[in-house]
Amino acid sequence: MQAALDTVTSPAVLAFLLGVLAALLRSDVRLPDAVHTALSSYLLLAIGLKGGAGLRQAGVGEVALPVLAAVALGIVTPMLAWVVLRALTRLSPVDRAAVTAHYGSTSLVTFTAAVALLDSRGDAYEPYAATLLAVLEVPGILVGLLLAGGAAAAAGAGRAEAVREVLTGRSIMLLTGGLAIGALATPSSYDTVAPLFVTLFPGVLVLFLLDLGVLAGRRLRDVPAAGPGLVVAAVVIPVVNGSLGVLVGTAVGLSPGGAGLLGVLTGSASYIAAPAAVRLALPQANPAYYLTTSLGVTFPFNLVLGIPLYFALARALG
Amino acid sequence: MRTVPVACLTIVAEAVVEARLLRDLETAGVRGWTVTSGQGRGTSHIDASDWEGANVRIETLLSTTAADRVLAMLSQEYFPRFAVVAWVTPAQVVRGDKFL
Numbered sequence: 001m002q003a004a005l006d007t008v009t010s011p012a013v014l015a016f017l018l019g020v021l022a023a024l025l026r027s028d029v030r031l032p033d034a035v036h037t038a039l040s041s042y043l044l045l046a047i048g049l050k051g052g053a054g055l056r057q058a059g060v061g062e063v064a065l066p067v068l069a070a071v072a073l074g075i076v077t078p079m080l081a082w083v084v085l086r087a088l089t090r091l092s093p094v095d096r097a098a099v100t101a102h103y104g105s106t107s108l109v110t111f112t113a114a115v116a117l118l119d120s121r122g123d124a125y126e127p128y129a130a131t132l133l134a135v136l137e138v139p140g141i142l143v144g145l146l147l148a149g150g151a152a153a154a155a156g157a158g159r160a161e162a163v164r165e166v167l168t169g170r171s172i173m174l175l176t177g178g179l180a181i182g183a184l185a186t187p188s189s190y191d192t193v194a195p196l197f198v199t200l201f202p203g204v205l206v207l208f209l210l211d212l213g214v215l216a217g218r219r220l221r222d223v224p225a226a227g228p229g230l231v232v233a234a235v236v237i238p239v240v241n242g243s244l245g246v247l248v249g250t251a252v253g254l255s256p257g258g259a260g261l262l263g264v265l266t267g268s269a270s271y272i273a274a275p276a277a278v279r280l281a282l283p284q285a286n287p288a289y290y291l292t293t294s295l296g297v298t299f300p301f302n303l304v305l306g307i308p309l310y311f312a313l314a315r316a317l318g
Numbered sequence: 319m320r321t322v323p324v325a326c327l328t329i330v331a332e333a334v335v336e337a338r339l340l341r342d343l344e345t346a347g348v349r350g351w352t353v354t355s356g357q358g359r360g361t362s363h364i365d366a367s368d369w370e371g372a373n374v375r376i377e378t379l380l381s382t383t384a385a386d387r388v389l390a391m392l393s394q395e396y397f398p399r400f401a402v403v404a405w406v407t408p409a410q411v412v413r414g415d416k417f418l
Binding site (some may be wrong): 279 | 334338399
C-alpha cells in the first residue's frame with residue numbers, strides 16, 4: 001500500500017495526472033511536437049547509455065540467461081494477449097492482431113518510471129536492465145503481425161515495411177545505439193556526460209510525462225467507444241504478462257528489483273514503435289482500439305498500480 | 319515572360335506513410351517535391367500519428383499525364399487504406415523542361 005502511495009505521489013506520476021486533467025478540461029498544456037520528439041530522444045539515449053554502462057560491468061555469462069528469457073517472453077506474451085483479447089472482446093482478427101502487437105512490445109516510459117522509482121528508493125536492480133528493454137521491443141510486434149495472418153495477407157508488402165520501420169525507427173536506433181555507446185565508453189568519459197544524462201534525467205521525465213498525460217487524456221475520451229470488454233482486457237493483459245515476467249525474472253536469478261523491472265517490461269504496452277509499425281502493416285485496423293488501450297488505459301494503470309504490484313510480487317518471490 | 323502549363327499535384331497524408339509515399343512517387347517518375355508538416359483533421363478521424371507528427375503536405379510540379387499516373391497509383395494503394403487526400407491544380411512555370 002505504501003509502495004502504491006509512493007508511486008502516486010512521485011512528481012513524475014503527479015505530472016502525468018496533471019496532463020490527463022488538462023486534456024479532460026481541454027486546456028492547452030501540450031509541448032510543441034519538436035520538443036516532445038527531442039525529449040523522447042533524450043530519454044531513449046539516456047536509458048540506453050545507463051544500460052550500456054551496466055552492460056560493461058556485467059559479464060556475458062551474467063546477461064545471457066536474462067536476455068534469452070526476455071526473447072522467450074517477447075514471443076509468449078503477445079500470444080497470451082491474443083488469448084485474453086479473444087476471450088474478452090469481439091474485435092475482428094485484424095484489430096485483435098493490432099492490439100496484440102502493442103502488448104507484445106514494451107513501453108520505454110513505463111520502464112523509465114519504474115527505474116526512477118527504484119532509484120529514488122535506493123533499491124538495487126541489475127544495471128544492464130535496459131538491454132532487456134531493447135530485446136523485448138521487437139519480437140512482440142512481429143508476433144502480433146504474424147498473428148494477423150490471412151486476415152492481413154493483402155498487406156504483405158506493408159508487413160516488410162513495418163519490420164523495417166521498427167528496426168530502423170528512432171526508438172530502436174537510439175536505444176541500441178545508447179547501449180553500445182554506454183558499453184564502449186570508459187567510466188571517466190561516461191562521467192563527463194553524466195550531468196546531462198543521469199543527473200537531469202528525473203526532471204526531464206517529469207516534463208515528458210506531463211506531455212504524455214495530455215496525449216493519454218485525449219485517448220481517455222475514446223474509452224467508451226472501445227467497449228467494456230476491451231477496457232477490462234487492457235487491465236487483465238498487463239497483470240497476466242507482468243506477473244509472468246516477474247516469475248520468469250525470479251526463476252533466471254534476477255534480483256527482486258530486476259525481476260520487477262522485467263515484469264514492468266512484459267506488462268507494459270508500446271505506444272512509440274508499435275503504432276507506426278501497425279499503421280503501416282495493418283492499415284485496416286482501427287487505431288482507436290490500439291491507442292486507447294495502450295496509451296489511455298494500460299499506461300496509466302501500470303504507472304499507478306501495475307508498477308507497485310510487479311515489485312511487490314517480485315519481493316514476495318525473491 | 320513565356321510560361322508553360324504544368325500540373326501542380328498536392329497530397330496531404332498522415333505522417334506515418336510519408337517515407338513510403340515519397341518512394342512510390344520517385345518510382346512513378348516524380349523528380350522533385352516539397353514536404354511541409356502541419357496539423358488537421360479529416361473525415362476518417364484517424365489520429366494514429368500523435369507520435370509521428372500530424373500530417374504532411376507534399377507538393378510537386380509535373381506533367382498532366384504524370385499527375386494522372388500518380389493519382390491512379392494513390393487510388394489503388396493509398397486511398398482505401400490510409401488517411402490521404404490529393405488534388406491537382408493547373409500551374410504556369412518558366413523552365414517547363416525542368417518539370418515535364
